[in-house]
Amino acid sequence: MSRTRGRPVQGNELTRADIITAALELMHESGEVGLTMRALSARLGVSPMALYRHVEDKAGLIRALSDHVYAAVLQDVPHQANAALMIRTMLSRYHDAVCKHPQLTLAIFANPQAFAGVTAQLTERLAKCLQQIAANPLLWRDVLVDHVHGSALALVSSQGDQAHAQAMRLQYQQALELLLESIVRGTVSDPKTLEGRAP
Amino acid sequence: MSRTRGRPVQGNELTRADIITAALELMHESGEVGLTMRALSARLGVSPMALYRHVEDKAGLIRALSDHVYAAVLQDVPHQANAALMIRTMLSRYHDAVCKHPQLTLAIFANPQAFAGVTAQLTERLAKCLQQIAANPLLWRDVLVDHVHGSALALVSSQGDQAHAQAMRLQYQQALELLLESIVRGTVSDPKTLEGRAP
DNA sequence: ACCTGAACACCGTTCAAGT
DNA sequence: ACCTGAACACCGTTCAAGT
Numbered sequence: 001m002s003r004t005r006g007r008p009v010q011g012n013e014l015t016r017a018d019i020i021t022a023a024l025e026l027m028h029e030s031g032e033v034g035l036t037m038r039a040l041s042a043r044l045g046v047s048p049m050a051l052y053r054h055v056e057d058k059a060g061l062i063r064a065l066s067d068h069v070y071a072a073v074l075q076d077v078p079h080q081a082n083a084a085l086m087i088r089t090m091l092s093r094y095h096d097a098v099c100k101h102p103q104l105t106l107a108i109f110a111n112p113q114a115f116a117g118v119t120a121q122l123t124e125r126l127a128k129c130l131q132q133i134a135a136n137p138l139l140w141r142d143v144l145v146d147h148v149h150g151s152a153l154a155l156v157s158s159q160g161d162q163a164h165a166q167a168m169r170l171q172y173q174q175a176l177e178l179l180l181e182s183i184v185r186g187t188v189s190d191p192k193t194l195e196g197r198a199p
Numbered sequence: 200m201s202r203t204r205g206r207p208v209q210g211n212e213l214t215r216a217d218i219i220t221a222a223l224e225l226m227h228e229s230g231e232v233g234l235t236m237r238a239l240s241a242r243l244g245v246s247p248m249a250l251y252r253h254v255e256d257k258a259g260l261i262r263a264l265s266d267h268v269y270a271a272v273l274q275d276v277p278h279q280a281n282a283a284l285m286i287r288t289m290l291s292r293y294h295d296a297v298c299k300h301p302q303l304t305l306a307i308f309a310n311p312q313a314f315a316g317v318t319a320q321l322t323e324r325l326a327k328c329l330q331q332i333a334a335n336p337l338l339w340r341d342v343l344v345d346h347v348h349g350s351a352l353a354l355v356s357s358q359g360d361q362a363h364a365q366a367m368r369l370q371y372q373q374a375l376e377l378l379l380e381s382i383v384r385g386t387v388s389d390p391k392t393l394e395g396r397a398p
Numbered sequence: 399a400c401c402t403g404a405a406c407a408c409c410g411t412t413c414a415a416g417t
Numbered sequence: 418a419c420c421t422g423a424a425c426a427c428c429g430t431t432c433a434a435g436t
Contacts, residue, residue: 013400032309037429047402049430058429106309109352110231139374143342146349151341153308153348175338182381212419236410246421248411257410 014046016054020068023061024101031159032103032110037061062107062114069097069104070118074125083132084180086125087144094122095148095172099165102155119145134183144179147172213245215253219267222260223300230358231302231309236260261306261313268296268303269317273324282331283379285324286343293321294347294371298364301354318344333382343378346371 022043027035037058041048055061073093077086098105108114123145130137151172158164221242226234236257240247254260272292276285297304307313322344329336350371357363 036427038427049403050401052430053400105352106305109355110305110309112356112358115356136373136377139370139377142350142353142370143346143374143378146347146353147342147345148349149352150345150348153304153352154341154345156308157311157314159311171338171341174335175342178335178338178385179342179381182378182385185384186377186381235408237408248422249420251411252419 014044014050014054016064018044019051019054019061020064023065024069024104027065027101027103027107031156032107035103035107057113059111059113062104062111063116065101065104066108066114066116066118069101070094070116073097073118074121077125083129084184086129088176088180090122090126090129091144091148091176092173095151095169095176098148098152099155099169099172102152105149105152106156130183135186140179140183144176147175147179213243213249213253215263217243218250218253218260219263222264223268223303226264226300226302226306230355231306234302234306256312258310258312261303261310262315264300264303265307265313265315265317268300269293269315272296272317273320276324282328283383285328287375287379289321289325289328290343290347290375291372294350294368294375297347297351298354298368301351304348304351305355329382334385339378339382343375346374346378 019040023035023040026040026043030039037051038048040061041051044050051061055064073090077090108116123141126141126144127137130140134140151168155165155168158168218239222234222239225239225242229238236250237247239260240250243249250260254263272289276289307315322340325340325343326336329339333339350367354364354367357367
């Protein structure tokens with residue numbers, strides 16, 4: 001009988017990938033609070049200190065998790081295309097990633113050192129796209145990104161209710177369409193220069 | 200020379216109010232992570248266990264903090280008035296409270312047991328107001344609430360930068376106006392019944 | 399190179415005891 | 418009634434040691 005989780009083959013070396021998958025499982029089961037170095041090492045059948053060979057820190061672990069989870073968000077987004085379409089795909093992917101691991105959002109913001117570069121890149125590209133279709137691109141960018149983060153928090157607080165989570169995903173998609181409509185329909189009411197909340 | 204923080208008079212009894220103010224100070228200085236029962240008790244010049252006379256738990260402490268911080272949000276909001284105005288005041292107050300203690304948002308969502316009733320009441324009243332002016336009230340409610348929560352997270356990640364924080368507050372107000380414009384201007388594109396994410 | 403064990407400075411919380 | 422002290426089961430992380 002082989003083990004279905006933890007290190008795939010007993011006696012093999014511990015892998016960064018093993019750590020990441022085990023950590024995500026652990027976070028699903030017991031939340032951000034449950035993700036501890038000690039519990040993670042126990043699940044992998046290894047001493048706590050073995051983790052520090054593959055990950056710098058607990059913050060480093062969370063950074064690794066977000067890099068892994070958000071990897072696909074910006075991949076192969078064409079550079080010269082319909083701006084609304086690009087916004088839709090980037091935000092849908094980001095929202096999908098966030099919904100699969102809502103607790104990770106909490107962990108990232110609770111651990112400022114764990115902040116991954118993906119969010120920064122995402123907001124930058126979003127702003128560029130919005131400049132083509134919106135009167136107030138930076139305002140709308142924050143509205144859109146905050147909506148993703150806010151729905152992650154809502155997802156965390158409705159822990160485990162799968163039907164509810166599914167309903168919320170649908171609702172997000174509809175709200176996104178509503179917002180995109182409003183953006184393209186909108187006109188400037190106050191054209192003075194606005195600063196974003198970037199890096 | 201009297202102490203300027205901690206218990207107001209030495210020898211006096213420890214008060215729930217003392218605990219709350221000291222806890223908020225502590226959270227400002229060292230974040231959600233820094234708010235520990237032991238550090239809090241040390242600041243108050245008292246044994247850790249003395250806190251448990253006035254607060255059930257650490258979750259109970261955070262619940263007390265949010266009750267205190269959000270107390271003014273729904274106070275004296277008239278029941279029959281301009282709907283857009285009511286939305287503006289409720290959200291502005293909620294955003295103000297959240298901005299004064301952004302780390303508290305993180306603490307509340309990280310501690311599900313600490314969830315206070317104010318948010319539930321707020322979303323309910325928001326939905327009622329939105330029914331009067333919006334085609335998709337529940338969708339817009341989530342967009343508005345998520346924007347508040349999302350900007351709290353953004354505020355946490357830009358730790359301590361006061362000028363930046365001020366700019367973000369301004370930006371929030373402008374985004375809120377933009378959203379209210381969009382709401383009143385909007386028409387239904389898909390009139391099928393939508394469910395909210397409320398309890 | 400990769401992992402272990404013991405140790406340190408922390409947590410939240412229980413429980414018995416002091417005044 | 419209100420607070421203290423010692424103790425328990427946890428944390429993340431350092432450091433020396435094993436193979």
